[in-house]
Amino acid sequence: MWRREAPHVRAALLRRYGQPDACEDAVQDAAEAAAARWPLTGVPDEPRAWLIQVAARRLIDRMRAEAARTRRERLDAVREPGAGVVPPVDDDTPVTGADDTLRLLFLCCHPALSRPSQVALTLRAVAGLRVEQIAAAYLVPARTMTQRLSRARATLREAGARFTMPPPDALPDRVAAVLDVCHLVFSEGYTRTSGDQLVDVELAEEAIRLTRQVHAALPDHHEVTGALALMLLTHARSPTRTDAAGDLVPLADQDRSRWRRDLIDEGVALLGRALPHGPVGRYQLQAAIAAVHAEAPAFGDTDWLQISVLYDMLSRVAPSPFVTLNQAVAVAMAHGPDVGLALLEPLLADPAMRRHHRLHAVRAHLLELDGDAHAAAEHYKLAARLTGSLPEQRYLNRRLARLTSDS
Known part of the structure; x- marks a missing residue:
């Protein structure tokens, strides 16, 4: 439930208050409150609304305390609950209709940051990946990644960044970072970097779901199409990647009759629509490689x-x-x-x-x-x-x- 609801809670707070660090702390406070209370009282009928309400209250309390500490001599300047909030976002963009997780991806891939920082911060704040998982993707120690994330948050604070949806003409600049986030989330689901399970199917399918939404919003963006094709063609092998004991089965030994033909057919069709148009990007090329593997009847025919x-x-x-x-x-x-x-x-x-x-x-x-x-x-x-x-x-x-x- 937390994986499903957390992005909606973060998005609600970010849209209203626009302070990523404070919002993230408030979301974690709400999670702790739920973990302590729900086992005693039961899960509320509207868990998302409950979490948003608790997180907003905690955030408002922090805002009041901060105002009191920094401006004690001016008591009349202490913020009221609704003071200083970001106005509701104008949603007249191609992402209209997408769920809060996808919208939050575009919000957090902020132009004040470098692309690697955009991706790393979004993987932490939106996808909820651990610092160790993000560090593994960037080939750096976890301590180094922690420092990078701290610097990224500080950069946003210094820039006075507000988390509003970009206008339609600014979306392409954020798409590359959003695709990197989706692909890294998929990769962590397809092959976990640590733990006792090789595959996290739910995480991989969440990445595919989000990429489908990006594709629905930007159907003529050929790298988006390539990224979706890559994930589908790769995920088609998931049923055969582990044996009954959960151990890894290498590509050469997988039973290809159990590969998901529906995903392969969809991925090949998407790739066929993307490749003939314009420059070929990394995701289209990776999808083409996955398609060659998928279309070989046996490993020896590759x-x-x-x-x-x-x-x-x-x-x-x-x-x-x-x-x-x-x-x-x-x-x-x-x-x-x-x-x-x-x-x-x-x-x-x-x-x-x-x-x-x-x-x-x-x-x-x-x-x-x-x-x-x-x-x-x-x-x-x-x-x-x-x-x-x-x-x-x-x-x-x-x-x-x-x-x-x-x-």
């Missing part, structure tokens, strides 16, 4: 040459260490593991990537394909030690055990 070409294009459009990791696998499958291993060499010099389990997992896999069992075992061992995901850790340890038993 067109790795085409995938490696698409990754080469993606590495030029949107280079990143994770793109290089995936590109190395595709190139290894198309041209041999030694070529893929060569692509990984620069990543080994990156301090952030050296701490990331996926670099060592990919390197171990390619070393195993190249026949170097000893080196592969060392990297499987290191990858298992570095991951915070228990299903991934068990999978890596199984690969390690099989490798050592064979040798």
Whole structure:
């Protein structure tokens, strides 16, 4: 219930008061109050209204206390409950009709911030991801991300930022950040960075739901279409990604007859509408790669040459260490593991990537394909030690055990 209602509570407070830090504190106060009271009194008939009312009262109390502390000598300046609030937002934008979660995404991707800060702050305030999860996406320690989030909030305060919906002509500038937020939320749902479960289906489907709303609001935005296609084509594999025990099943071993054909057909159709128009962006390219995987009847039928070409294009459009990791696998499958291993060499010099389990997992896999069992075992061992995901850790340890038993 909290995951469903929290964005609506945040949106209601932000629209009225426009103070992100104070609103977030008030929302957390309401959550604590609910956790303490509802087990005794039962869940109210209108839980959202109850939470908004409690959060607003706590926020007003804080505003009064702050005013009293800073202007004691002027008692007549202490705010009344409705003083200083932001007027209701004019909703005459293409996002009209969208739910509060999506509207809050556009509100929080504020132009006073850099794009990485927009995305990180929105992931924390709207999506509710933990600092550790956001830090993992940016390859930085959790402490560093905490500092970045604090600086982002301070920047908004110093800029006097007001959280109002952008006019229609300003929406495109925020779409890229909103798509990044949706995709990172989806990625965390599709493969959790930590914990005892590999997949959070509810979180992945929430990201898809929000992206559908962005697409409904901006149907001619081809990167929005590409992002939705990517999520659908990727999520189609979810039923086969774990076994009955919850352990990871690699792509090569998945039962493709259980992939969701409805999502694949929809994703391919969306991609077909987006690709012929204008410059091809990162989400369209990633969706094209997912489509090649989806259309292969079996793992052995995968067109790795085409995938490696698409990754080469993606590495030029949107280079990143994770793109290089995936590109190395595709190139290894198309041209041999030694070529893929060569692509990984620069990543080994990156301090952030050296701490990331996926670099060592990919390197171990390619070393195993190249026949170097000893080196592969060392990297499987290191990858298992570095991951915070228990299903991934068990999978890596199984690969390690099989490798050592064979040798």
